[in-house]
Amino acid sequence: MINFSLTQLTYIVAVDTHKNFVKAAESVHVSQPTLSMQIKKMENDLGVTIFDRTKQPVMPTEIGEKIIAKAREILKHAEHINELIQDYNGVLMGTINIGIIPSLASSFLPKFLPTFAKKYPDLTININELYTENILEELKKDKLDFGIVVTPVKDEKIIEKPLFYEEIMPYFNKNHPLLQKKKLTVADLQCEDLWVLSEGNCFRSQVLNLCANNSEKAGSSKNIHFDSNTIETLVRFVDKEGGYTFVPQMIYENFSEKKKRKLKKINGLTPLREVSLVHTRTFTKATTIQEFIEHIKKSAPEEMLDKSRGTVIEWC
Template identity: 40%
Template sequence: MTLTQLEYIVSVDTYRHFATAAEHCHVTQPTLSMQIQKLEDELGILIFDRSKQPVVPTETGQVILAQAREVVQAARRIPELVKESKNEISGELRLGLIPTLAPYLLPYFIRSFIGKYPAVTVHVHELLTDQVIDKLKNGMLDVGIVVTPLPDSGLREFPLFYEPFMLYTSPAHPLYQRDRVTADDLLTDGLWLLSEGHCFRNQVMNLCGQPLRGAQPLRYETGSLETLMKIIDKQDGFTLIPYLATLDMPTERLTRVKPFVDPQPVREVSLVTHRSYLKKGLIDALQQEVLGHMPAELNRWEKGMVVSL
């Protein structure tokens, strides 16, 4: 059994395709397949069920793969320890952000981070929370910035800030006349929501506290808050948006933003890593950069009425 063989089976498990795994490992598919076959022969079991497409691990294979991932992670940690001992910040950083954070938070810190650490190549992926979790677990991401807490003990969370929810309404809607709103106001007819799978949608539903009524005559599935706001501008209704989305709004739009009464509902935004995460120096540097460049207005909110996923 070799470390290379373990890396190969982990890669196949990640991509569920031998050819893709071989490409990722920079070897030919026959080479990768032969090494995995040798490992299976040595262990006397099948790690993968090749009769299914995409390929899936066998029941015993799942146990072996879990241990193989830990071994591979531990081996990859060694060069990272050397970099940390030399205070080197370099290499690749694969970052995942959810769509309701990426366009509003990323511009505050990414340019400064890249300028401060020119030896780092940053790959940013805009993904749903479940996708960030999956990719952290299979090693395809180094770190995520998502809304927490998450129901997963295999991940580590490092809270960054608490961000309040704001209501965005059409001037034609009765809520436009309100200075502040309450959670009960969300039960008013006209609420637009993001499509299924977005944690922001789940938080809005939880904030309501009971089933919504008054479905819109138009059912529009979107993952874009900007799209919802533009529909509301031209049509009617209201939605919830994160506070960061209001900071660059033109004055005309700001009149349509209504804060909640105290205590204001907030969401907890955190850096998230795998429990045995690599690249600690890089991730620590990223955390400091985010904290050092996030809008000062966010400092006024503390953990209070956190709305769960």
């Protein structure tokens, strides 16, 4: 049997990541000669060449690509063993990688993350802002530990754990006729003068599902066609150019009183979006998940934990 160490696997993954022996050595805190010697020893023991050193940047050979892919899997499983021990002992430390969708990032992170990070100083938290589809892909590739998304996502490989239910309200330009209407109904919400997020945002789909007419007409009355990933930008466009948009609760809660007067409830409907923590079935950091969920639920306003106060608007 050919023997190789986890250290050697770490070194070849580092070179593949950085495409450079010097930078790879720096990333794993060893000298470049030490790293090169260990990789060369592994190649000699295996009887194959893992890296083509004649190319710049350094590239793996055909067999090298397959070995490196397996090395990444082995290192991840080894990491899971450490995580299992930490989880068993109830210890929150190490690194956790979280994906979050753009329409939640600006409101969710400042509200909940700083206090969680302060509570667990030995836990390094990496945040990745991605669309829902990309978060699910990264979870399945084991590149993220969990995601914060709007659910349901309707994926049998993903476990959803609802955190809270955020109300969605229309926000109008000060001169919009619907703002003056005594009772606003869903039938009033035409798409022609509606500002929406760009394609790929689940909040865009939710908003269009609330629209009374064909969603393809969204923004058709405007001669400005604008793709944005931030709801705050859409709000500024409504104020400047007219029309209306939809705003989630955690964003409009921070509005000035003047801006809040441009929000209007829909008669007979309280639209909600379900915000959940999602992870795969192979996730090992159960203690971290549970602590995070409990922290969010303790920090969220009580009304946001009540699903029965409205209707969850699906997006997919």
